[in-house]
């Protein structure tokens with residue numbers, strides 16, 4: 001056995017997306033960082049070994065897609081990958097290699113693959129390889145109280161598989177992103193595992209009593225259409241499935257012949273950590289049994305030509321959903337998530353629904369309530385589960401017993417019910433980037449991690465392309481904040497083309513409309529075969545994620561009269577004024593069609609009422625067909641200085657009317673500029689796996705130059721061609737100028753240019 005000791009500023013344990021983003025963030029900010037991952041590839045559950053696609057807030061909230069390092073990865077993954085991502089089971093090695101490439105390109109980052117952390121060395125040289133086991137408390141769940149001991153980790157001890165090498169990795173700060181909270185457990189942190197009962201926090205999703213129930217582990221399968229018949233015989237030891245109701249009535253429809261199936265899941269009666277190997281074997285027996293059913297007995301799949309499909313991959317590393325949850329300096333509950341508590345120390349956000357699988361998985365009566373209901377968009381269950389976007393506080397990432405340990409990923413300080421939403425990888429990646437950034441600031445400023453000023457972390461995160469729901473760019477070093485913005489042209493909102501496809505008002509529906517000044521008329525494009533009436537309301541809203549049906553502030557209300565006929569513009573004289581967003585709602589009337597626009601107008605999204613009190617993103621329509629008079633100037637050049645890089649309380653977007661076009665920043669006095677940082681439009685509305693292979697967002701600016709005005713003439717500072725990334729940072733040879741221009745020659749498809757933010761340093 002070879003023994004090596006290495007020293008870093010930060011050691012990140014666990015190379016899932018939380019750990020990966022944490023390590024990249026810390027290293028990019030100049031911190032000597034080591035990332036330790038016990039598998040041969042990065043990505044954790046989204047590696048080609050497990051194959052879970054990244055979900056996040058965007059699935060439920062338009063424009064809520066996670067940005068920052070996670071989006072750099074996913075934009076690059078879609079641009080490079082030749083293959084489509086289906087729900088589960090399709091993530092391939094291209095995805096692994098994009099992560100590997102990012103790691104390789106990150107200065108200050110060392111990584112150790114196939115390396116498993118198994119012990120910690122605490123202050124004073126105390127090496128801990130084990131801690132007392134948890135007991136089942138009166139509250140019903142596993143609880144391991146804090147273990148008395150030193151408050152500081154000096155090193156983690158790790159073994160490199162197949163290399164007879166033992167590593168001692170010393171550091172100032174440690175990040176536990178192992179999912180199972182391996183480091184926090186060894187360091188003596190308090191943790192829970194199981195489900196809290198209702199009495200403890202009165203959470204909407206809590207069961208009446210607490211229990212040791214967790215969500216289970218899963219493996220996926222992937223099949224390929226071979227173009228000819230491929231028989232399959234299951235081994236004797238596979239589980240035999242015979243009952244179609246098990247699949248089609250209990251939330252496990254094998255609708256996609258290529259596989260996937262997150263519901264090949266087993267947890268209780270086994271323990272998701274200690275019985276992981278038993279679970280893996282059981283999952284293998286079940287997975288083969290599911291495929292046997294699909295190939296040989298499923299009548300529905302015969303119609304999908306299942307005979308020609310062959311099973312080409314079966315996962316052998318169970319993906320884990322839930323195990324230890326560390327109790328940190330703030331214990332976030334579902335109540336915070338439901339109420340969107342505004343935390344002064346928000347450093348990430350979430351917006352996936354409270355997605356709690358039925359304990360037992362394949363062994364339970366149903367896989368998961370929402371799936372068992374067929375994801376019915378307006379069911380009571382879905383209405384109670386839809387949450388966010390909500391902020392996540394930094395304190396959830398801070399261990400309370402150990403002064404130099406942070407957490408990120410599914411092992412953070414939340415209840416079982418809150419885990420149901422924060423656990424998706426878009427969200428865990430944001431937590432990781434925040435934790436890594438905080439570590440870098442602590443190291444740079446030589447302060448303890450608990451003393452890092454959170455406003456500074458927030459500002460760095462925003463500068464690095466992230467979004468926080470309640471924080472905007474106020475960076476005093478950003479010279480653009482003191483500039484005035486003008487542009488070659490500014491688009492206005494007047495009216496939209498009409499998609500003739502019928503869209504009956506089966507539910508109350510809402511349309512967010514950006515306004516900037518007086519609004520006299522709104523028209524909507526409606527069809528009806530008989531004369532109809534529809535109730536309409538106009539409400540001022542704080543932002544585009546206002547989902548209360550009744551916001552308590554109605555600006556105007558009317559009954560629209562709809563004559564019989566197709567695609568008629570029905571006009572409402574509203575005579576109001578505002579600056580931000582209004583939401584126009586039309587009440588339910590299935591005899592009336594409110595047509596959609598053929599494409600989303602940037603920042604103009606729509607909702608529908610899934611219950612009497614709550615709305616949600618309208619899946620099928622980005623923007624309804626509407627017109628406003630006078631035209632609204634909501635894409636002005638000045639929006640690039642709003643401090644927010646996506647539609648939220650206003651569009652925050654500059655949009656031109658043609659190409660080429662330019663955006664100019666001007667200052668009263670010359671400024672010395674050494675860096676220009678740009679946030680372009682695109683990549684925010686849909687989840688990445690809905691994008692086709694080799695995708696480049698059409699809205700994203702492709703070819704551009706940055707120019708400075710010197711002695712009255714424009715000088716080109718840099719030229720970029722072929723861009724498809726949303727966030728670009730351009731270091732410059734420092735230039736003194738009082739005018740700077742971004743000149744856009746081409747986008748990746750849109751006929752106009754659009755920019756969310758320009759920063760100058």
Ligand SMILES: Cc1cc2nc3c(=O)[nH]c(=O)nc-3n(C[C@H](O)[C@H](O)[C@H](O)COP(=O)(O)OP(=O)(O)OC[C@H]3O[C@@H](n4cnc5c(N)ncnc54)[C@H](O)[C@@H]3O)c2cc1C
Pocket residue numbers: 013014015016017018019036037038039043044045046052053054055056115116117118177178179180182216217218219262318319320321408409410411423424425426428
């Ligand atoms: C089948 C399944 C389907 C899911 N569906 C979705 C979905 O569609 N979309 C979505 O976003 N989320 C989904 N989730 C949830 C999500 O995948 C997890 O919550 C998420 O992966 C947690 O992120 P993480 O970084 O904390 O953990 P992980 O992704 O598990 O990463 C932790 C990493 O740490 C490593 N590690 C563990 N112990 C050690 C050690 N001792 N030393 C070194 N390394 C260690 C692990 O190998 C792993 O790679 C699903 C989960 C499962 C299991």
